[in-house]
Amino acid sequence: MSGHGEAQPMKSRKSGPLRGVAEVPGDKSISHRSLIFGAMAVGETRITGLLEGQDVLDTAKAMRAFGATVTRLGEGAWTVNGVGVGGFREPEDVIDCGNSGTGVRLIMGTMATAPITATFTGDASLRKRPMGRVTDPLALFGARAYGRQGGRLPMTVVGAANPVPVRYALPVASAQVKSAVLLAGLNAPGETVVIEKEPTRDHSERMLLGFGARLSVEKTGEGHVITLTGQPELRPQTVAVPRDPSSAAFPVCAALIVEGSDITVPGVSQNLTRNGLYLTLVEMGAEIDFLNPREEGGEPVADLRVRFSGEMKGIEVPPERAPSMIDEYPVLSVVAAFATGKTVMRGVKELRVKESDRIDAMARGLEACGVRIEEDEDTLIVHGMGPGGVPGGATCATHIDHRIAMSFLVCGLAAKAEIAVDDGSPIQTSFPVFLPLMNGLGASLTAG
Ligand SMILES: O=C(O)C1=C[C@@H](OP(=O)(O)O)[C@@H](O)[C@H](O)C1
Ligand SMILES: C=C(OP(=O)(O)O)C(=O)O
Known part of the structure; x- marks a missing residue:
């Protein structure tokens, strides 16, 4: 909203x-990710303990707009029937992520390597927040973004029809940016590498492994080097959100x-x-x-x-x-x-x-x-x-x-x-x- x-x-x-x-x-971070990874898997992901806060409900709505079937069975109990990596369809309307930086940035990453265009907005708080930190690395995959001054929402992202994999060192310690790059890397051929100097929350890495992606994390002098192999078939999971x-x-x-x-x-x-x-x-x-x-x-x-x-x-x-x-x-x-x-x-x-x-x-x-x-x-x-x-x-x-x-x-x-x-x-x-x-x-x- x-x-x-x-x-x-x-x-x-x-x-x-x-x-x-x-x-x-x-957990809010894990709830957003269960819906998004579920939407990129083939088959039915079952979620219990989902946070039913507005940020997460806005992500659920967005996943529906991109073609996934998202169903609420009861309190915190949801299913997502995904469309597969790269299977997002073009939404018919603007995607409104409400108050959620996590929602908008992760979803932008997810659609940036699909051959579709989407326009994103949010509430007065989200419209003030910087999106360039995400759209800069997404441009390396071949996506283009057109927002307001300073990289603010509303913003239209044109996904890359022929994405290339990326090697990206995070300039800020941000799990949202890291996750957006990994999500974009899912539909790029070859290996996408993200390097983070300071470790940030690692839910995307843990959950991608759970959904069957090939991902490794190496601790080096530069920091954590995360390597993801693109274009896997993600397997639906049963997620119990802590x-x-x-x-x-x-x-x-x-x-x-x-x-x-x-x-x-x-x-x-x-x-x-x-x-x-x-x-x-x-x-x-x-x-x-x-x-x-x-x-x-x-x-x-x-x-x-x-x-x-x-x-x-x-x-x-x-x-x-x-x-x-x-x-x-x-x-x-x-x-x-x-x-x-x-x-x-x-x-x-x-x-x-x-x-x-x-x-x-x-x-x-x-x-x-x-x-x-x-x-x-x-x-x-x-x-x-x-x-x-x-x-x-x-x-x-x-x-x-x-x-x-x-x-x-x-x-x-x-x-x-x-x-x-x-x-x-x-x-x-x-x-x-x-x-x-x-x-x-x-x-x-x-x-x-
Ligand atoms: O990846 C996530 O789920 C989150 C990452 C953090 O943001 P940054 O990536 O901007 O640090 C945090 O503040 C936010 O509440 C949730
Ligand atoms: C920063 C937060 O969330 P987001 O970036 O997802 O809006 C938060 O929940 O404190």
Whole structure:
């Protein structure tokens, strides 16, 4: 949906201890990929635990527009009957990816090596985000893209009728760009190679192997060298989507700052390309037990028992950890505001090109709540005020950004005075049950 509907103000206020089990929904990255890889396989892919957030629903709709049959059987249970690698048909209308950078960039990659043309758009947030990072490597395959100034949506992509394979070193640490190149490489003859200096989330690599593609990852001095053999026949899979560690971050961080809390969050990914927040919280002194380690849906997971941690201290977050926690900096900056001492987050300029400029959104909102912030282009520094020390009492702007909305609502659960957000509706994109789930643990969150 290109509009995100009417603004939905929300509020949170100081809460009693959070208690209970927080069963967060399915992983957003893996949900998008199950639909897209399912659409490129021949036969029926069965998915359970699919995240039914708006971002993923928009990808499901797009897969239908390109010719796949996508069916919802029940809550989180979906099937995709794919058209095969290179089998996308030309959509009859504009593809609207709503709020989703992952959706639009992965789908552009997928159609870029098919002999079809598609026009993409999104909501006011997505239309501001840079697409050149994806269309530049797609041009090497022979695709052409015509967008607005600065490589913005709406944008028309003309797929390459005779694609050539590509060797591409990622100029930014981005799993979306890596995945777009790999997806384009699927329908190019020969070997497509992607080189990433810093490892980013590896769901595309894991899932491509699962769907039967020939892919290898070599760790070299240049970084990870990923080699994909083009034009495989992908085999349909049964995908059990694990829970989303980026959504789990919100109840986890809330429990760490709300006095007396003791919650369990089952099935949180321990994938090394996703677990940076959890390492960071432990370094800050968080009381987190990682229980019952096991595999679920092809991902290493553990059950997290999380208790209020009064004694957390500010730290320097290692910049090389950024890709493994890129979506978690907003909520980490809230925990940092309740820690003692300063938390320094460097190497985070990618945050400026997410659903909003997340450095600016967190800095302005935390300042409005009485927290001292320092920032530059690539850095966010939060001066902690200690347990319960954040004054609050502000309305924070969310800029059509679900993570900003949820972060300030978490902040309000432990601040001295109520915190409001101007628009919580974007929460629907990734965590539609956020309000009832948090309130079920004892949080005081209200809409309206
Ligand atoms: O590949 C993915 O599923 C994602 C990659 C990340 O984006 P970048 O590739 O822009 O870092 C992340 O922020 C996004 O939420 C999901
Ligand atoms: C950055 C995010 O998503 P996307 O890029 O898919 O819009 C996110 O979910 O935090």
